[in-house]
Amino acid sequence: MKSIMVHAGSDAGFESRLQVALDLTRRFNGHLSLILPRPPQDYVAFDMFGGAHFIAEAFDVAEQERQKLRVRVDEKLKVEGMPWDWQDFDGTTVDALVNAARLGDVMVMSLDATATGAPGHGRALVSDVVTASRTPILAVPLSCKSMAFNRAIIAYDGGFEAANAIRAGVPLLAATDAVRIAEVEASPDEFPVTDAATYLSRHGINAEIAVVAKGDTSIEERLLAETKAWRPDFLVMGAYGHGRWRETIFGGVTRFLLGEIGIPVLLAH
Incomplete structure (x- = not known):
């Protein structure tokens, strides 16, 4: 297991799944890839007639938040002493993670047991990705702080x-x-x-x-x-x-x- 992938984002579960991904990468002396989706709902509005409208301001805000995330995570990873890279994907979160996982050994995701199961969140997101991917998913609860191997x-x-x-x-x-x-x-x-x-x-x-x-x-x-x-x-x-x-x-x-x-x-x- 050398190619460790983790779903990157600014959500509440990111810190726990990042820590688990770091533990895996360290344990197997592997490479960490941070998968950063760019879902259209962040900057596209849909009207009642099925039309889609690009919102430039929303796009700029989303890109600023993505850049802040990169800077913060890069500072953390610099002291970890392991190789890493960022991979950006346009499209839905499910498509981004499934496509990225094709040449990965494992995809680390969050699974919020209290989530409602709405599309793109919690159990529904993990379910959609694992059933569409040939790569195993490591679902990490929000309360998890590390990955042990006892x-x-x-x-x-x-x-x-x-x-x-x-x-x-x-x-x-x-x-x-x-x-x-x-x-x-x-x-x-x-x-x-x-x-x-x-x-x-x-x-x-x-x-x-x-x-x-x-x-x-x-x-x-x-x-x-x-x-x-x-x-x-x-x-x-x-x-x-x-x-x-x-x-x-x-x-x-x-x-x-x-x-x-x-x-x-x-x-x-």
């Missing part, structure tokens, strides 16, 4: 998405001292959890298996309890793109884990 937990149900998340997470998992695979309602028709452990062992990762027992509580509540008991530094899980699972992942599970525990989550589709 313990990691994997949410595994035997599906393709979970398998993709494990493969994407190998560099992070290999750098972690202890790894646990939490099997959550795996279907007998899917890949058994022992296959996941065997795959990781071939990368030098000795993962223990914990079967999350079925019960009267929801999947997210049981996974939350397992995660709290293990006290990991981050979670690896698949991002499910349709139906009940998508609502669970970007609703219940993500809200619980990031809102209640405050750990980063590596998502892959």
Whole structure:
């Protein structure tokens, strides 16, 4: 993992995701790219008839804010002793992050568990990017201050998405001292959890298996309890793109884990 990308901006979550991106870059001796979208809503007004109007004053203000951000972040990164660059993208935030991530190893984003889920914000933004990208997303809660590599937990149900998340997470998992695979309602028709452990062992990762027992509580509540008991530094899980699972992942599970525990989550589709 050498190419670390982070969504740059002046929002409330930027400092936490920047710090996590710095921790990753330092850990893997990598290169940090700051992805700075230039969404049209910052300087274009839309009327009721579908017309769009360029607002020069709004454009100038937005550019001034972007320049202030660059100067502030550059001053911080100069003392970090690591290579970095800025990449500007015109278009929506989703398009900018998806396009930038094509040749990245991981994209660091924020996931505000209290967000409403409106397009371009919080869970909706992470959901849109991870389901459109082949690059894993590291979703960072606003409360997160750093990225540690002592313990990691994997949410595994035997599906393709979970398998993709494990493969994407190998560099992070290999750098972690202890790894646990939490099997959550795996279907007998899917890949058994022992296959996941065997795959990781071939990368030098000795993962223990914990079967999350079925019960009267929801999947997210049981996974939350397992995660709290293990006290990991981050979670690896698949991002499910349709139906009940998508609502669970970007609703219940993500809200619980990031809102209640405050750990980063590596998502892959």
